[in-house]
Amino acid sequence: MITPQDSSPTPQADSLAREIRALVGKLKRRLREQAAPGDLTPSQVSVLLRLEREGPATTSSLARLEGMRPQSMGAVIAPLEEAGLVSGTPDTKDGRQTILSLTQACRKWVEEGRAARQDWLTRTLQARLSPQEQDKLGEAIALLKRLVDD
Numbered sequence: 001m002i003t004p005q006d007s008s009p010t011p012q013a014d015s016l017a018r019e020i021r022a023l024v025g026k027l028k029r030r031l032r033e034q035a036a037p038g039d040l041t042p043s044q045v046s047v048l049l050r051l052e053r054e055g056p057a058t059t060s061s062l063a064r065l066e067g068m069r070p071q072s073m074g075a076v077i078a079p080l081e082e083a084g085l086v087s088g089t090p091d092t093k094d095g096r097q098t099i100l101s102l103t104q105a106c107r108k109w110v111e112e113g114r115a116a117r118q119d120w121l122t123r124t125l126q127a128r129l130s131p132q133e134q135d136k137l138g139e140a141i142a143l144l145k146r147l148v149d150d
Contacts, residue, residue: 020144034113034120043068043076048085048102052110056101058091085109 009017040048047062057065063073077100080086085106091097102110125134 031117031121034117041076044080047073047076047080048106048110051086051100051102052107056099058097058099060097062100 043066046066050062050065051057059073059077060070062077063070066073066076068076077086081088084103086100087103088098088100091099125137129137
């Protein structure tokens with residue numbers, strides 16, 4: 001837990017924070033390169049991940065969760081439907097609403113993308129790090145988890 005007395009960062013903590021942010025950003029870019037996401041916008045990717053994680057939803061609920069207007073969300077969803085990544089069915093409780101969910105094609109595409117990223121990272125770890133370095137990385141990951149876990 002961070003207390004007020006911890007508020008002035010040490011030069012080492014400041015340097016580590018800068019390096020971690022830069023490294024995580026670079027790692028995310030490298031992982032994204034491994035599975036071609038096509039021409040999806042960040043908003044479209046966010047909607048697909050939300051539908052995968054939380055299940056089917058209406059356009060208005062997605063808009064609320066993503067912090068945008070329903071009309072704007074409609075513009076995000078339309079290309080996803082056209083690409084066959086999302087499909088809609090009438091809401092049985094409210095016929096004016098459509099329940100959106102991922103298609104099987106989208107689920108397969110997401111799975112293949114994750115597998116490609118996992119494969120690249122596994123091969124890269126094996127090729128570039130010795131078993132002892134991999135052990136050290138495991139220890140560093142445990143420390144990083146402490147930074148983000150509540």
